[in-house]
Amino acid sequence: MVDAGHSSGVTLTVPKSRHFVEVSGVSKIFADGESSTEALRDISFSFPRNRFVSLVGHSGCGKSTLLRIIAGLEQVTAGSLSVDGMTPDEFSHDRPFGFVFQDAGLLPWKTTLENIRLPLDVMRFETPLVREERARSYLRLARLDGFENRYPSQLSGGMRQRASIARSLCYRPEVLLMDEPFGALDDFTRREMSDELLRIYAEQQCSVFFVTHSLPEAVLLSDHVVVLKPRPGRVEAIIDIDLPRPRSANVRSSSEFRRYLDQLEEMIFGDGHA
Amino acid sequence: MRERPETGSGHRIRAALLAYLPPLLLFLLVGAFWEWIVHARNIPRFLLPAPSVIALRIVTDWQNLLSNAGATLLAASSGFLIGTAAAVISGIVFVYSRTVERAFFPWAIIVKTVPILAIAPLLTIWLGFGIAPKIAVAAIACFFPTLVNVTRGLRSLERSVIDFMTIIHASKADVIRHARLYAALPYLFSAMKITVGMSVIGAIVAEFTGANQGIGTIIVNAGYRQDAVMLFSAIIVTSMATIALFYIVVLVERRALFWPGADIDQ
Numbered sequence: 284m285v286d287a288g289h290s291s292g293v294t295l296t297v298p299k300s301r302h303f304v305e306v307s308g309v310s311k312i313f314a315d316g317e318s319s320t321e322a323l324r325d326i327s328f329s330f331p332r333n334r335f336v337s338l339v340g341h342s343g344c345g346k347s348t349l350l351r352i353i354a355g356l357e358q359v360t361a362g363s364l365s366v367d368g369m370t371p372d373e374f375s376h377d378r379p380f381g382f383v384f385q386d387a388g389l390l391p392w393k394t395t396l397e398n399i400r401l402p403l404d405v406m407r408f409e410t411p412l413v414r415e416e417r418a419r420s421y422l423r424l425a426r427l428d429g430f431e432n433r434y435p436s437q438l439s440g441g442m443r444q445r446a447s448i449a450r451s452l453c454y455r456p457e458v459l460l461m462d463e464p465f466g467a468l469d470d471f472t473r474r475e476m477s478d479e480l481l482r483i484y485a486e487q488q489c490s491v492f493f494v495t496h497s498l499p500e501a502v503l504l505s506d507h508v509v510v511l512k513p514r515p516g517r518v519e520a521i522i523d524i525d526l527p528r529p530r531s532a533n534v535r536s537s538s539e540f541r542r543y544l545d546q547l548e549e550m551i552f553g554d555g556h557a
Numbered sequence: 558m559r560e561r562p563e564t565g566s567g568h569r570i571r572a573a574l575l576a577y578l579p580p581l582l583l584f585l586l587v588g589a590f591w592e593w594i595v596h597a598r599n600i601p602r603f604l605l606p607a608p609s610v611i612a613l614r615i616v617t618d619w620q621n622l623l624s625n626a627g628a629t630l631l632a633a634s635s636g637f638l639i640g641t642a643a644a645v646i647s648g649i650v651f652v653y654s655r656t657v658e659r660a661f662f663p664w665a666i667i668v669k670t671v672p673i674l675a676i677a678p679l680l681t682i683w684l685g686f687g688i689a690p691k692i693a694v695a696a697i698a699c700f701f702p703t704l705v706n707v708t709r710g711l712r713s714l715e716r717s718v719i720d721f722m723t724i725i726h727a728s729k730a731d732v733i734r735h736a737r738l739y740a741a742l743p744y745l746f747s748a749m750k751i752t753v754g755m756s757v758i759g760a761i762v763a764e765f766t767g768a769n770q771g772i773g774t775i776i777v778n779a780g781y782r783q784d785a786v787m788l789f790s791a792i793i794v795t796s797m798a799t800i801a802l803f804y805i806v807v808l809v810e811r812r813a814l815f816w817p818g819a820d821i822d823q
């Protein structure tokens with residue numbers, strides 16, 4: 284653990300019971316024939332509703348696996364996990380999660396609008412007319428007006444991610460999971476996208492779990508940052524980011540922002556670099 | 558400003574010429590050489606007829622050739638459609654159930670490995686001398702390559718697409734309807750471009766073993782008479798018809814693969 288240089292703004296949260304999202308003692312081992320890989324060991328944390336939580340750490344620390352476990356896409360080897368007091372499967376039965384992938388995961392044969400509308404179609408949500416309206420309003424939220432009839436391959440990487448976010452938000456999930464959504468984008472687009480996400484998050488409150496490699500992104504967006512250390516993935520610290528909301532892009536130049544960032548960098552790269 | 562479009566269309570014409578001129582020239586050159594060598598060497602007509610003689614035969618005998626080619630093509634394209642439809646349906650069933658796939662795949666391989674030449678007479682015994690055995694042989698010839706390709710295409714979804722469909726609780730039918738069928742289309746057409754020719758060969762093979770009409774019967778009769786001119790005429794008419802069928806498939810493909818980046822053959 285890091286000892287020196289902590290400001291008073293940093294607190295380490297102790298898991299409490301009966302939170303909205305509660306992860307306790309979760310371990311995950313991938314067994315593949317004879318070899319097995321321990322991806323996560325004894326992960327515990329819990330957060331109230333509508334918090335923006337980032338998962339950061341070196342590659343191999345199991346951030347994405349943890350996200351997939353919360354989504355119910357992977358099963359835990361040991362430990363337990365609850366969302367609103369239920370298992371992820373029970374919870375998502377009536378309230379499907381939102382999920383944004385690094386590669387967007389749009390269907391190449393559907394237009395932007397059709398892609399955004401897809402979850403509503405699959406869920407047989409109200410009437411086709413209502414779905415159309417809803418999809419259009421999220422198209423606007425993602426600032427994709429004018430691109431509704433383009434196919435994904437005709438969009439830029441940033442636009443594809445915005446479409447993917449709109450697709451996941453249009454059914455108003457209570458929990459939105461984002462797996463390195465901006466990881467494949469260039470630095471400029473990436474920065475624009477985090478500003479966009481900040482704006483979208485302010486407009487539509489939900490609980491977000493956000494896997495990222497970018498510490499500035501994590502500080503800018505999050506209420507809490509879970510720092511994981513690798514091989515096997517364990518929780519190193521949970522840092523609360525007490526920057527006031529609503530935040531704007533220029534919070535980046537504030538001294539508190541800088542301080543949080545330094546702390547995270549110290550914590551993650553401290554051993555060799557600082 | 559006024560010159561731009563002109564040079565543009567001029568460009569296009571030149572590009573088209575560049576694309577089609579070399580094969581056309583080579584074609585004419587081979588034809589001319591063929592014609593020349595037959596005359597120069599006095600090659601007898603029953604060995605190798607000159608192109609001019611074949612062309613004349615096609616023109617004078619066009620009604621006979623056309624009606625027989627029509628019979629073959631009707632059988633081939635019916636068999637092609639039936640075989641392809643059966644393959645697509647089987648592929649979808651396989652994607653629904655691995656168990657069914659494991660149970661039925663060996664049968665598909667048996668159908669594939671039995672030589673068509675051997676089943677054609679059997680099918681003729683069972684189905685008679687009409688169009689039915691030809692359709693059956695053509696369908697069998699198309700079935701396996703299409704099945705393998707379509708099954709692969711149906712499974713070719715990106716991991717994230719499958720995960721997202723899981724996240725939104727899409728049913729198997731929804732995944733097929735919204736995603737798998739489209740993902741399979743490029744594979745389907747890539748298979749169809751190969752099997753459309755195989756269906757014609759299948760129909761002709763079925764005609765060899767006994768049929769009342771079709772290019773296959775013309776070939777068998779001409780073979781008995783050692784009528785090389787007729788054999789060549791039949792070959793040329795058949796390949797032109799097969800090329801026509803191939804381009805119909807290509808035309809349908811262009812309409813069906815409507816989204817950019819759909820063509821896996823490129």
